[in-house]
Amino acid sequence: MPQTDLINKENTPVGKTELPDDIFGVEVNKALLFEAVHNHLANKRQGNAATKTKGLVSGGGKKPFRQKGTGRARAGSNRSPLWRGGGTIFGPQPRDYSYKLPKKAKWQALSSALAAKFADNEVVVIDDISIKEPKTKAMKSLLQKLGLSNVLIIIPEKNETLELAARNIPGVNVARVNELHIYSVLSHNKLLISKDAVAKMKEAYIG
Numbered sequence: 001m002p003q004t005d006l007i008n009k010e011n012t013p014v015g016k017t018e019l020p021d022d023i024f025g026v027e028v029n030k031a032l033l034f035e036a037v038h039n040h041l042a043n044k045r046q047g048n049a050a051t052k053t054k055g056l057v058s059g060g061g062k063k064p065f066r067q068k069g070t071g072r073a074r075a076g077s078n079r080s081p082l083w084r085g086g087g088t089i090f091g092p093q094p095r096d097y098s099y100k101l102p103k104k105a106k107w108q109a110l111s112s113a114l115a116a117k118f119a120d121n122e123v124v125v126i127d128d129i130s131i132k133e134p135k136t137k138a139m140k141s142l143l144q145k146l147g148l149s150n151v152l153i154i155i156p157e158k159n160e161t162l163e164l165a166a167r168n169i170p171g172v173n174v175a176r177v178n179e180l181h182i183y184s185v186l187s188h189n190k191l192l193i194s195k196d197a198v199a200k201m202k203e204a205y206i207g
Contacts, residue, residue, distance in 0.1 A: 001025065002118055006195065008127050011146050017125050017195060020202050024118040026111045033116070033182065036101060036109035040183040043098040051091025054079045060086075106182075107205070113185040122190050129153065129194045134164035143172065152188040154180060156200035177204055 002024045006017040019025070054060070060079030067074050081089045101109075117123050124146065131138045139162070143151065150171035155162060163174045175184055177200040185191065 004118070004123060004125055006125050006127055007146070009129075009142060009145065014127060017198065019118065019123070019125075019198060020206055022206050023111050023201055024115050024123070026108075026115045028116045028119065029108060029112045032105060032109045033112055033186070036106065036113075036182045037186065039099065039101045040181065045097040047095045047097050049092040050094055051088040053089075053091070054081055054087030057085070057087045109182050110180065110185070111205075113182045114191075117185060117191050124148070124190060124192050125195060125198060126192060127195050129155065129162065129192070130159070131161060131165055134161045136165055136168050139165035139169060139172070143169075146192070148190050148192060150189040151192050152184055152190070154191060154193040154197045156194065156196040177201055 001021045002019040003016050004019060005013045006015045008014050054077065057079040060077035064075050064078045065072065075083075077083075077086075079086045081087050114123075126146070129142075131142065143149065151173075153162070153166060153172065153174045154177065155174060156177055158176060159174075166172050166174050171188075173184060173188070175181075177197055
């Protein structure tokens with residue numbers, strides 16, 4: 001079973017802690033990681049890019065010149081895609097880019113991401129991460145002691161004080177165990193996990 005140092009707020013090791021093997025000890029599936037990140041980004045796309053066809057461009061109600069006798073190719077509208085200022089042929093239209101990944105694949109991707117972070121020594125487990133006041137200064141001070149900057153803080157459940165203290169610090173985000181997803185894990189240099197959150201992971205992900 002994977003083990004790592006358990007530290008306190010002063011960045012001093014106070015013992016060892018075991019991490020669930022079914023989460024942090026699995027084989028990393030890079031292809032599944034790619035697919036899960038692609039899925040997350042696709043689901044976030046607004047899909048509202050749009051161009052106007054000749055039927056949507058204003059103007060063009062009058063035939064630009066008579067049908068015959070001008071020596072020019074016949075034209076029924078100056079909003080034809082062949083004309084400057086005309087409509088666009090086969091341009092992008094609003095669409096939904098989202099698609100679903102199977103529940104099992106999502107779980108395997110998340111465990112692969114956590115295992116990859118652990119293998120790269122990017123997982124820090126702390127015995128207690130609570131702060132007294134929802135102050136940015138307090139959170140910055142704690143992270144400086146721990147030597148962390150671009151970090152995802154994983155907590156077992158809602159902690160409004162902690163979440164408010166961290167929300168204005170660039171590169172720092174807080175995630176509860178039940179809302180953790182692969183993109184947030186991979187987009188941070190380090191994971192700071194509270195000891196209680198590790199226990200919550202065992203309960204929520206393994207049962």
